[in-house]
Amino acid sequence: MSVFNLLWAFKTFDTAAIMQKMLAASDYWQPESVDQYELSIEPNGGALSVSHLRFSNTPQSHNESVHVSQCGHFLCVANARIDNRHELLDELRLDIGDKRDMFRASDYPDGAIILAAYQKWGEDCAAKLLGDFVFAVWDRNKNSIYIARDHLGIKTAFYSVTDDAVLVSNEHNALLESGLVSRELNDDFVLDLFLPKSNSGYYSPVKAIQRVPPAHYVVITPHSVRSECYWQLQVKQYPSLNSDEDYLRELRVRFEKAVKRRLLSAYPIGCELSEGLDSTAITGLTARMLPHQTIYTYSYDSQQLTDDNRHIYQDTYKDIFEFLALYPNLSAEWTTQQQPENYNDLIEQYYGVVAPHPGQKCTRYYLVKDRGVRTLLSGWGGDHCVTSYGAFYEDELFRKGRWLSLYQQYQYTKKRGRRVKPLFNFLKLGVKYGYPPLFRTIERRRNLMVQLLHFSATESPLNPELVTRQRLKEAVDFVDNYTSSGVRERDYRELFHVGIESRVSGSEIHARAFNFEYRYPMFDKELIEFAYSVPTHMKCKFGIERWMFREIIKDLVTERIRMRMKHDVVLPKHQRLDVKMRLEKLIAEVKDNAKLPVLQHYLRFERLDHLLQLPFVANIKALDTLNSLAKAQQEGRLDFCSKLTESSPNKKR
Incomplete structure (x- = not known):
């Protein structure tokens, strides 16, 4: 480091x-x-x-x-x-x-x-x-x-x-x-x-x-x-691999290599551990590769299970406890402490202005430092490519005219426990590729993520004088292209268009304050190139999303974790707090600071309440960051040279 x-x-x-x-x-x-x-x-x-x-x-x-x-x-x-x-x-x-x-x-x-x-x-x-x-x-x-x-x-x-x-x-x-x-x-x-x-x-x-x-x-x-x-992700050919079994063996080899590369350390090693596929597989493989070394694990807020918080964490921890029992050299780290209230202020002070967020609460960072861990492995980002859901595989079958295979895929998916209506889904694909404008209109109303993104683009509280027609078009085009047309297109979007950079940048900056380094096996360049090039049917075979990765980790995780669906993951109950309630609180805080020049310049305050029509966590992060920037300018840590024009909607006449 x-x-x-x-x-x-x-x-x-x-x-x-x-x-x-x-x-x-x-x-x-x-x-x-x-x-x-x-x-x-x-x-x-x-x-x-x-x-x-x-x-x-x-x-x-x-x-x-x-x-x-x-x-x-x-x-x-x-x-x-x-x-x-x-x-x-x-x-x-x-x-x-x-x-x-x-x-x-x-x-x-x-x-x-x-x-x-x-x-x-x-x-x-x-x-x-x-x-x-x-x-x-x-x-x-x-x-x-x-x-x-x-x-x-x-x-x-x-x-x-x-x-x-x-x-x-x-x-x-x-x-x-x-x-x-x-x-x-x-x-x-x-x-x-x-x-x-x-x-x-x-x-x-x-x-x-x-x-x-x-x-x-x-x-x-x-x-x-x-x-x-100097590098772009492209499909590679592997002539020596002739069957699904060949690809699975090679994927396991490359996954093991990606983890092993990141175990080089002269100090204790830790692993972030949720009950998801990526983090459990990495943690299990780490424990197996270093059988005589204690591997410390950190889960969610790392809160010790007590009678007071059992209703929050018990269901979440059940799968974690069952997984930990597989490996005697895993040591779960827990605390009864909470993240200090001044934590974000400290990081902002270290960074100079508001820093990118690492994507989780940072209570675990104090435990990491106390244990002398200087390398923390994370499974974050695996489903962006390596453990891809295989989303939009049905689109590929539809475009190729493989109707029987498409029908079988729908039947497999239905058997898996997902709500699938083959005829409806088939008609939906017909509209998607036969009448794209109609499909985009429907998606803006029915697809929650597309709905949220489109609402953010068209109902932004930003001062309209600052949003050029080109910038607004970029936002709308991004929303309309969100429903990809194939498995690889989706994986590429997740890696490079949606963007992982802010998360990993934030993680590095926050970790530095606690003297450790994040390492991400799932972002190994050679592993990503291989996973991206694997035949797309292997990512959602038999209607089982992330099929190929589930197959190669049979010996590493519990069967319940290996075969669970995303909606089966039991998050801590406090992580399901009402987004609308959090957004209301933040909007009120922004309005209280309405006299700050930065907020005056960028926002139309009368439109802030519009965000409550369709609460979106991204708007919480946006308002929180802008609020922090406004305070930084007030304290002299930022210069603000822009001036409101006479026609600004916030300007008193």
């Missing part, structure tokens, strides 16, 4: 003083070591200041630092876990040279491997790497900075380019604390909170701060910024 800062000044600055401000932004997580490197760049009087802050969790991470090539023309800082490190060590032997003798192969720092990869392959180096990584390379020969981010965006990097300098860091607040970056609020960030959008990644709330997109590298020179995509 690392944080790095890079300051490239084009003119004379007190770079040492600025770097100290950037370093101070990381004091909250108390790094184990801080390495710095300074370089003067002639003849313009510029300078390069680089720092690397370390908190180790793998053997090789103890040796991470600012890496400089022997020739002195290249420099690299990284936050990385490289999975194909041994293959790269062999292939890059000549470039590493005598320096390789300084470490054993297992201890060789990933940042040094990345530097050698850049020296050999230049801008193509990111495509050669596997794992979770973000790094920056200073190239003296090209007078440039090269920044690259892993395939799914597990690691995060931000940068800012001003007239006088380039700043790069994976600590967002370091850029703000430098004093060189404008704190002006980004209008597009606010619009994306309320309006659905395809390809929505996580952006900084600050206009001057950019992020490197997943599977991209960015090259920055004094005169240009260029971003390139």
Whole structure:
């Protein structure tokens, strides 16, 4: 686990003083070591200041630092876990040279491997790497900075380019604390909170701060910024696999490899554990691969079951307890404490402005730190592709004219316990592909998710002066394309259009405050590529959604967990609180803060109550975030330069 800062000044600055401000932004997580490197760049009087802050969790991470090539023309800082490190060590032997003798192969720092990869392959180096990584390379020969981010965006990097300098860091607040970056609020960030959008990644709330997109590298020179995509998910062919059984064996091999890659740690390992397929399979496999090591598990809010909360958690925990009994080396971690009330305020302070949310309550984070766990495995995101539901397989059969197979699929699904009306469903597909406009109209009224998304797009409380016709069209088009036309189209949408980036970015940022690292076996690049390419009928065979994954985990989980349907999952009762009640409370809070300039600028307060017509949890998150931004501006942590026009609906005449 690392944080790095890079300051490239084009003119004379007190770079040492600025770097100290950037370093101070990381004091909250108390790094184990801080390495710095300074370089003067002639003849313009510029300078390069680089720092690397370390908190180790793998053997090789103890040796991470600012890496400089022997020739002195290249420099690299990284936050990385490289999975194909041994293959790269062999292939890059000549470039590493005598320096390789300084470490054993297992201890060789990933940042040094990345530097050698850049020296050999230049801008193509990111495509050669596997794992979770973000790094920056200073190239003296090209007078440039090269920044690259892993395939799914597990690691995060931000940068800012001003007239006088380039700043790069994976600590967002370091850029703000430098004093060189404008704190002006980004209008597009606010619009994306309320309006659905395809390809929505996580952006900084600050206009001057950019992020490197997943599977991209960015090259920055004094005169240009260029971003390139180095990987895209595509269907691959596997000629040696000739049957469903062949694909199942290969899927199990790749799943085991994805988990094993993420078990590299010099400290205790933990697993997030719900009673879902993904987390239980990962936890079971981890326990089996490390039979002599205690594996700590963290479930939901990690609340100890007592007489006072038994009505909330008992049904949820039943399946978890039965699963835990399968493995003697699993240790469930429970607490009677709740998440501190000031938790979100602390994270906002560390991040500089409101940070992306990790997707769950963070009571478990305190338990993780107390146990000394520095690696936490998560099954989140598996159903985006690897354990795909096989949704829209019926669409594929319909389009191919395979009517008998379609009828059999409906019968299988009905036997599975789902409410299926074959004739009605067949007619629905006929409308979908024969009369698309009519189908979209029907979906906006009948499909709950499409209904919610369309309502958000058309009934947004945003000031209409800020919503361009193009941006509104993007929102409506996203809604209309939500009902995909095939299994792979749905999986691709879930991975890249709906967006996992905000969740994984939030998880990394929150975890850093507690000195541990999230790892996601289900976002292993090679596992995703294989699962995406598996014949689509295997994802919903015999009407059983997620069939192929259920087949390969028979020996890892209880049979009840393996074969349950999504609606059978028993969530803690307090997680089913009325969304409308929460939304009403938040709307009242926003109205109480109505005089804040940010809220005045972005919202039409008379339309806030419209959101209650169709309560949507996304609107809760949007209003909560905007409220936090308004308070940050009031406290001087954000600049707000926009002004209301005379025609603004909130402007008093």
